[in-house]
Amino acid sequence: xxxxxxxxxxxxxxxxxxxxxxxxxxxxxxxxxxxxxxxxxxxxxxxxxxxxxxxxxxxxxxxxxxxxxxxxxxxxxxxxxxxxxxxxxxxxxxxxxxxxxxxxxxxxxxxxxxxxxxxxxxxxxxxxxxxxxxxxxxxxxxxxxxxxxxxxxxxxxxxxxxxxxxxxxxxxxxxxxxxxxxxxxxxxxxxxxxxxxxxxxxxxxxxxxxxxxxxxxxxxxxxxxxxxxxxxxxxxxxxxxxxxxxxxxxxxxxxxxxxxxxxxxxxxxxxxxxxxxxxxxxxxxxxxxxxxxxxxxxx
Amino acid sequence: xxxxxxxxxxxxxxxxxxxxxxxxxxxxxxxxxxxxxxxxxxxxxxxxxxxxxxxxxxxxxxxxxxxxxxxxxxxxxxxxxxxxxxxxxxxxxxxxxxxxxxxxxxxxxxxxxxxxxxxxxxxxxxxxxxxxxxxxxxxxxxxxxxxxxxxxxxxxxxxxxxxxxxxxxxxxxxxxxxxxxxxxxxxxxxxxxxxxxxxxxxxxxxxxxxxxxxxxxxxxxxxxxxxxxxxxxxxxxxxxxxxxxxxxxxxxxxxxxxxxxxxxxxxxxxxxxxxxxxxxxxxxxxxxxxxxxxxxxxxxxxxxxxxxxxxxxxxxxxxxxxxxxxxxxxxxxxxxxxxxxxxxxxxxxxxxxxxxxxxxxxxxxxxxxxxxxxxxxxxxxx
Numbered sequence: 254x255x256x257x258x259x260x261x262x263x264x265x266x267x268x269x270x271x272x273x274x275x276x277x278x279x280x281x282x283x284x285x286x287x288x289x290x291x292x293x294x295x296x297x298x299x300x301x302x303x304x305x306x307x308x309x310x311x312x313x314x315x316x317x318x319x320x321x322x323x324x325x326x327x328x329x330x331x332x333x334x335x336x337x338x339x340x341x342x343x344x345x346x347x348x349x350x351x352x353x354x355x356x357x358x359x360x361x362x363x364x365x366x367x368x369x370x371x372x373x374x375x376x377x378x379x380x381x382x383x384x385x386x387x388x389x390x391x392x393x394x395x396x397x398x399x400x401x402x403x404x405x406x407x408x409x410x411x412x413x414x415x416x417x418x419x420x421x422x423x424x425x426x427x428x429x430x431x432x433x434x435x436x437x438x439x440x441x442x443x444x445x446x447x448x449x450x451x452x453x454x455x456x457x458x459x460x461x462x463x464x465x466x467x468x469x470x471x472x473x474x475x476x477x478x479x480x481x482x483x484x485x486x487x488x489x490x491x492x493x494x495x496x497x498x499x500x501x502x503x504x505x506x507x508x509x510x511x512x513x514x515x516x517x518x519x520x521x522x523x524x525x526x527x528x529x530x531x532x533x534x535x536x537x538x539x540x541x542x543x544x545x546x547x548x549x550x551x552x
Numbered sequence: 553x554x555x556x557x558x559x560x561x562x563x564x565x566x567x568x569x570x571x572x573x574x575x576x577x578x579x580x581x582x583x584x585x586x587x588x589x590x591x592x593x594x595x596x597x598x599x600x601x602x603x604x605x606x607x608x609x610x611x612x613x614x615x616x617x618x619x620x621x622x623x624x625x626x627x628x629x630x631x632x633x634x635x636x637x638x639x640x641x642x643x644x645x646x647x648x649x650x651x652x653x654x655x656x657x658x659x660x661x662x663x664x665x666x667x668x669x670x671x672x673x674x675x676x677x678x679x680x681x682x683x684x685x686x687x688x689x690x691x692x693x694x695x696x697x698x699x700x701x702x703x704x705x706x707x708x709x710x711x712x713x714x715x716x717x718x719x720x721x722x723x724x725x726x727x728x729x730x731x732x733x734x735x736x737x738x739x740x741x742x743x744x745x746x747x748x749x750x751x752x753x754x755x756x757x758x759x760x761x762x763x764x765x766x767x768x769x770x771x772x773x774x775x776x777x778x779x780x781x782x783x784x785x786x787x788x789x790x791x792x793x794x795x796x797x798x799x800x801x802x803x804x805x806x807x808x809x810x811x812x813x814x815x816x817x818x819x820x821x822x823x824x825x826x827x828x829x830x831x832x833x834x835x836x837x838x839x840x841x842x843x844x845x846x847x848x849x850x851x852x853x854x855x856x857x858x859x860x861x862x863x864x865x866x867x868x869x870x871x872x873x874x875x876x877x878x879x880x881x882x883x884x885x886x887x888x889x890x891x892x893x894x895x896x897x898x899x900x901x902x903x904x905x906x907x908x909x910x911x912x913x914x915x916x917x918x919x920x921x922x923x924x925x926x927x928x929x930x931x932x933x934x
Binding site for chain 1: 749
């Protein structure tokens with residue numbers, strides 16, 4: 254960070270009067286990203302909660318110019334704007350794309366891959382609330398195994414895509430994961446990303462009280478649990494080198510699951526299966542970290 | 553001084569002369585040579601703008617829309633499946649009132665898979681709010697690209713410059729390349745502002761209520777109607793500068809014509825020959841070329857067809873369940889006339905099937921001997 258703490262940074266990029274549900278993790282994430290990004294900047298929103306949070310015509314919750322694009326084109330929209338600004342001699346103005354898990358893992362994956370391949374000069378922020386929440390809680394490929402949604406009423410049978418490995422395969426200059434439970438880390442990453450040219454990707458897990466069936470005041474606690482249960486590893490990938498930023502406390506994943514209504518139906522063996530998968534993923538990540546060139550872990 | 557070139561090359565020259573700043577493109581037959589030519593010029597430093605080699609036509613249009621919002625001049629080109637894939641973005645472009653110009657090379661839509669010319673790909677986009685020019689030959693294609701930028705940037709609607717796959721896109725013709733200085737004078741740098749105003753941050757293209765939606769659509773409709781005058785004026789001015797103009801319609805021998813054939817695109821060139829031959833045989837045939845499809849020149853069509861007894865519309869396109877699309881539009885345009893001509897629809901040349909002079913003469917003979925209308929007549933062979 255630039256020496257200032259969260260509280261010392263007075264600028265707000267997300268204004269009061271946004272349209273998020275009470276306790277929305279995504280609104281917190283967007284506030285932190287825009288606060289760190291500063292002004293001038295351009296925001297690209299796509300259909301999903303992030304655009305709705307921006308409010309409706311003629312209002313705007315964004316303190317910088319924003320554009321509501323189409324569902325599957327967050328990345329190329331941001332890229333087109335960034336290229337236009339570059340042509341106009343304003344290439345130093347950051348362009349950030351906000352997309353949910355549907356817009357990133359599913360419908361926008363192709364155009365995200367294309368933009369990453371072209372190393373477009375954009376900051377892409379994936380705000381993952383683990384289902385199509387804006388349309389009323391339907392399963393996406395980011396919905397975790399066994400989770401209840403309106404389209405997986407007896408629990409999702411698929412597994413969550415490893416989006417960071419997909420991003421890693423594109424060898425972009427910068428990628429990171431972040432949590433709203435660690436705002437200083439999140440903002441440090443946004444500032445670091447802002448100062449890098451080329452494609453940058455930040456993934457943020459954003460708990461959703463409406464869709465996760467959790468109390469409105471549980472969002473930050475769930476975010477913290479996600480990190481310490483190893484559900485969300487906090488890491489950075491710089492030029493292909495993976496670096497873990499935080500050592501989880503290794504809390505059993507059941508603590509995280511039992512706090513959410515969407516897992517209310519879980520049987521003991523399903524909970525054990527999730528724990529096994531979390532452990533497997535963590536060990537796989539450690540191995541990837543060791544194998545990555547000059548990989549550093551747990552620093 | 554004329555150069556021999558294909559229709560695709562002619563469009564590429566139009567793009568280069570228009571000093572396009574960004575081209576986002578994706579390959580598809582038969583449009584690909586436009587993309588290749590522009591890439592070649594870019595690598596040789598002869599193209600002022602940048603090429604963005606995207607991963608789909610959908611992204612090509614998305615990139616063009618986004619870049620255009622910042623106030624830079626953009627171009628893309630596509631055909632068939634690519635235009636169909638763009639469909640969502642075409643509405644997006646006109647709704648955002650961005651002055652994109654797209655070269656469209658007509659090609660049959662799958663299935664069955666085919667590669668030849670067929671206008672259904674662009675006509676299926678008629679309700680997207682794009683201006684559509686159907687060009688007859690290579691020179692007209694080059695000139696229309698330059699005109700289209702001027703029109704689009706004046707009225708804030710995107711334009712399609714449309715040619716027939718292979719017949720126009722790949723056949724060589726002598727084409728006059730206008731001097732750069734004259735084009736620069738005709739088409740000054742893009743007068744559009746950057747729509748992202750950092751001093752007054754707004755949320756563009758945002759969700760609106762039903763009344764605002766209604767009013768935005770109403771505004772688009774009336775603005776598109778007003779663009780007709782701009783399109784005519786730009787074409788006339790182009791004519792004064794470069795010595796070539798095309799009109800939104802072109803009538804041939806309409807003064808004394810008893811029956812009139814209506815064509816668009818490359819078939820028009822063949823129809824000109826057929827009409828001359830028929831007149832030589834003693835038949836008073838006329839020809840009406842429709843160059844501008846959106847906005848549709850309804851009043852102009854009525855004026856030119858006033859007093860005509862029979863009209864035959866040749867459509868290289870088909871709306872399954874209705875008929876040829878130019879014919880539908882023409883019939884709707886003629887409805888207010890006190891005395892309407894007989895209008896017979898002929899479907900020809902789908903999938904790139906050749907439409908030779910003899911086939912058009914067959915159409916004309918059928919029309920002249922006809923005393924009542926019937927459903928579309930399918931004309932595959934003379």
